[in-house]
Amino acid sequence: xxxxxxxxxxxxxxxxxxxxxxxxxxxxxxxxxxxxxxxxxxxxxxxxxxxxxxxxxxxxxxxxxxxxxxxxxxxxxxxxxxxxxxxxxxxxxxxxxxxxxxxxxxxxxxxxxxxxxxxxxxxxxxxxxxxxxxxxxxxxxxxxxxxxxxxxxxxxxxxxxxxxxxxxxxxxxxxxxxxxxxxxxxxxxxxxxxxxxxxxxxxxxxxxxxxxxxxxxxxxxxxxxxxxxxxxxxxxxxxxxxxxxxxxxxxxxxxxxxxxxxxxxxxx
Numbered sequence: 001x002x003x004x005x006x007x008x009x010x011x012x013x014x015x016x017x018x019x020x021x022x023x024x025x026x027x028x029x030x031x032x033x034x035x036x037x038x039x040x041x042x043x044x045x046x047x048x049x050x051x052x053x054x055x056x057x058x059x060x061x062x063x064x065x066x067x068x069x070x071x072x073x074x075x076x077x078x079x080x081x082x083x084x085x086x087x088x089x090x091x092x093x094x095x096x097x098x099x100x101x102x103x104x105x106x107x108x109x110x111x112x113x114x115x116x117x118x119x120x121x122x123x124x125x126x127x128x129x130x131x132x133x134x135x136x137x138x139x140x141x142x143x144x145x146x147x148x149x150x151x152x153x154x155x156x157x158x159x160x161x162x163x164x165x166x167x168x169x170x171x172x173x174x175x176x177x178x179x180x181x182x183x184x185x186x187x188x189x190x191x192x193x194x195x196x197x198x199x200x201x202x203x204x205x206x207x208x209x210x211x212x213x214x215x216x217x218x219x220x221x222x223x224x225x226x227x228x229x230x231x232x233x234x235x236x237x238x239x240x241x242x243x244x245x246x247x248x249x250x251x252x253x254x255x256x257x258x259x260x261x262x263x264x265x266x267x268x
Contacts, residue, residue: 006096016047016099022257027211027264028221035225038245038257042075042180042229046113047102049122049176050092052225064124067114068167068219069178072188072234073132076154077112078144079119087120088147110231118144118152123176126154129163131186160208164215175222181244182234197236205244206251211266 006014015021015037022036037048049065056063069075079087086105091097106113117123133139142154157163182188184205187198200208211217228248230241249256254263 014095014099016044016102018103019044019047020258021048022262024262025264025267027223027267029267032224034223036228036257037226038228038230040230040232041108042071042110042231043106043108043113044102045178045227045229046106046117046122047098048225048227049117050090050098050102050120051095052176053122054092056224063174065122065174065176065224066125066127066170066172067117067123067176067178068127068129068163069114069180070129070183071178071180072130072182072185073111073180074128074130074156075111075114075180076126076128076142076156077107077109078115079112083107083112083116084119084147087116090120092120092122110229114154115144118154119146121146121148121150121152123152125152127163127167128154128156129158129160129183130156131158131183131188160215164218167215167218173222174224175219176225176227177219177223178227178229179248180229180231180234181241182229182231184244185235188234195236197240199236199240202247205247209248209251211252211264 018039018041020038023033024036026032026034035048035052053065090101106116114126118126139156139158144152144154146152155166184200185197186200187196189196207213209216211220228245230245232238232241235241235244252264254265254268
């Protein structure tokens with residue numbers, strides 16, 4: 001029987017399967033580095049948020065990070081009582097345990113990673129820009145109480161300007177920026193197995209994510225980590241996911257993600 005413990009990464013950090021991490025200068029030019037993580041399945045964002053929190057909070061236990069996420073789906077399923085027990089027993093300082101948990105203990109439907117992270121206080125409040133309506137077509141605020149008894153607010157927006165106005169009124173200084181590439185689809189009908197997709201125009205995506213965009217620059221200036229989910233099942237296929245990842249690469253960076261010397265274009 002296989003013994004489930006690491007053999008080769010006892011003394012070095014090895015990311016979870018499916019996760020590629022890129023170390024970058026801070027996009028606002030702060031004297032720190034941040035990571036950009038990409039992965040197929042959105043639940044691996046939980047892995048990155050936990051890893052980053054563990055590192056950042058070594059110097060300041062009170063440091064909190066709001067999550068700003070762009071996603072076609074809301075991905076706001078609450079962990080059940082049993083899942084909460086598993087979460088509370090998780091050692092986020094153990095990268096192997098965190099990797100295993102993200103792969104095999106988080107819901108494989110990739111829709112409860114946000115609420116699970118909030119329950120563990122890995123993220124503070126959540127700001128969701130999405131297209132998916134709730135069952136009643138409402139975008140009302142939701143709340144979750146974490147394992148310490150603290151309340152987290154989840155705000156949902158269908159309109160970029162509404163998100164921008166609310167964020168600009170806030171006092172947030174620390175953000176994790178999360179993008180699911182299926183946000184760039186408009187019609188996204190995989191639930192009924194019709195596989196019908198329509199897409200934002202490339203120019204619209206570039207205008208939305210450009211550093212010259214007020215909202216994007218506001219987010220990036222405060223970001224301490226970026227996660228990008230490819231989710232090819234919901235973009236129309238892996239080639240579509242690669243197209244939109246490449247669009248972001250070309251917009252933000254001087255060379256493709258994965259090279260050692262990737263730089264922000266606006267900082268060069």
